[in-house]
Amino acid sequence: KTVPVSDDIKHCNVGTIGHIDHGKTTLTAAITKVLEEEGYSRFVSYEEIDRAPEEKARGVTINATHVQYRTKMRHYAHTDCPGHSDYIKNMISGASQMDGAIVVVAATDGQMPQTREHLLLAKQIGIKNIVVFINKVDLVDEDVVDLVEIEMRELLNDFGYDGIVTPIIRGSAKLALQGDNSEMGKKSIISLMKAIDEHIPTPTRDTTSPFILPIDDAFTVPGRGTVVIGTLERGVIKKNDEAELLGFNVKKSTSVADIQIFKKSVPSAEAGENLGVLVRGVRLQAVERGMLLCARGSMDISNCFESEIYFLTKSEGGRSKPVTSKYIQQFFSKTWNILCRVDVKEGEMIMPGEHARVIITLLRGMVLLEGQSFTIRENNQTVATGIVAKILP
Ligand code: GDP
Ligand code: MG
Numbered sequence: 001k002t003v004p005v006s007d008d009i010k011h012c013n014v015g016t017i018g019h020i021d022h023g024k025t026t027l028t029a030a031i032t033k034v035l036e037e038e039g040y041s042r043f044v045s046y047e048e049i050d051r052a053p054e055e056k057a058r059g060v061t062i063n064a065t066h067v068q069y070r071t072k073m074r075h076y077a078h079t080d081c082p083g084h085s086d087y088i089k090n091m092i093s094g095a096s097q098m099d100g101a102i103v104v105v106a107a108t109d110g111q112m113p114q115t116r117e118h119l120l121l122a123k124q125i126g127i128k129n130i131v132v133f134i135n136k137v138d139l140v141d142e143d144v145v146d147l148v149e150i151e152m153r154e155l156l157n158d159f160g161y162d163g164i165v166t167p168i169i170r171g172s173a174k175l176a177l178q179g180d181n182s183e184m185g186k187k188s189i190i191s192l193m194k195a196i197d198e199h200i201p202t203p204t205r206d207t208t209s210p211f212i213l214p215i216d217d218a219f220t221v222p223g224r225g226t227v228v229i230g231t232l233e234r235g236v237i238k239k240n241d242e243a244e245l246l247g248f249n250v251k252k253s254t255s256v257a258d259i260q261i262f263k264k265s266v267p268s269a270e271a272g273e274n275l276g277v278l279v280r281g282v283r284l285q286a287v288e289r290g291m292l293l294c295a296r297g298s299m300d301i302s303n304c305f306e307s308e309i310y311f312l313t314k315s316e317g318g319r320s321k322p323v324t325s326k327y328i329q330q331f332f333s334k335t336w337n338i339l340c341r342v343d344v345k346e347g348e349m350i351m352p353g354e355h356a357r358v359i360i361t362l363l364r365g366m367v368l369l370e371g372q373s374f375t376i377r378e379n380n381q382t383v384a385t386g387i388v389a390k391i392l393p
Pocket of ligand 2: 025026050082
């Protein structure tokens with residue numbers, strides 16, 4: 001089921017989140033229906049979406065459906081999950097990296113525990129933009145919807161979103177899905193898509209921040225020196241830039257002697273490009289896969305951070321026993337791994353299948369970015385997946 005995508009149209013990843021039974025799947029189906037009528041999409045029925053396939057993401061089993069559609073402006077991949085725990089796993093493992101989320105809240109209930117939990121996670125994993133859909137407005141009076149909206153704006157503020165500018169659309173996904181053309185039906189979906197188009201920015205490559213090159217490999221060019229290889233994650237790198245090699249407790253100043261792309265020397269390169277960098281005064285033995293080459297002074301190494309983490313159940317390949325403090329295992333992120341210690345809140349323990357906020361200490365200092373995802377493995381089996389939430393001093 002692919003909607004044709006032309007090369008020049010922008011892409012954006014979104015997803016429905018919110019409390020069970022508030023209408024996330026109905027809304028997902030309604031969006032595809034209305035956009036099909038507009039001539040942009042293909043209708044995907046409720047039943048097709050709800051029959052979510054199982055995915056293996058980093059060893060975690062997640063039930064999730066990805067639906068595609070487009071508006072005049074953009075192409076979208078939309079994730080809908082059947083159950084609460086699927087949302088938790090999907091969000092914490094970074095399985096479907098949402099650029100923006102559609103929070104569905106039923107006017108009949110208002111915000112509920114899972115609305116809050118998903119919103120909190122959305123914030124913690126770095127989803128910057130939210131659009132709210134107050135659903136089931138066909139079942140309540142307008143002043144009830146007004147109250148739900150006021151509550152939602154307060155909740156958004158409480159979780160660090162902008163409760164004033166966040167678009168809140170009211171409608172009935174069910175009516176829209178049934179072909180109702182009224183304000184509550186089709187028109188509410190059109191307003192929602194307009195709000196998503198306008199409020200959730202298209203992700204762009206960051207070419208303005210100081211450069212970061214995660215090192216995948218390194219080799220020696222006889223007579224010249226050490227070349228590190230990787231894909232520039234961020235920024236622009238130029239010949240003679242002052243740089244720093246960071247990771248595994250190492251902080252070594254160097255500079256960019258040459259940049260090569262496809263074996264040709266170039267004066268500069270931009271985020272997204274695969275390149276080799278000849279670094280001055282660095283021995284090959286000093287470089288390790290997993291280190292970063294960064295603009296000098298722009299990044300630092302750290303070995304302690306708060307994390308949002310999910311422990312897999314036994315049937316997902318995880319542990320059978322709970323985790324308590326001083327849990328020591330191998331930590332995997334990007335291209336590197338290192339020994340780590342997990343500490344939980346005093347007196348608490350985490351059961352397999354649960355998620356929690358924990359403090360993780362790495363054996364050596366690495367460059368860590370908030371939002372970076374990782375896994376923890378025991379005997380080569382993934383037992384946990386998580387996200388770096390807050391670097392600690
Ligand atoms: P999810 O668990 O959030 O995916 O919720 P569903 O989309 O499965 O919807 C849960 C129930 O609410 C279903 O019985 C839907 O038919 C019903 N429902 C969804 N949207 C609306 C709506 O706008 N109005 C009414 N009256 N019922 C709705
Ligand atoms: Mg559902």
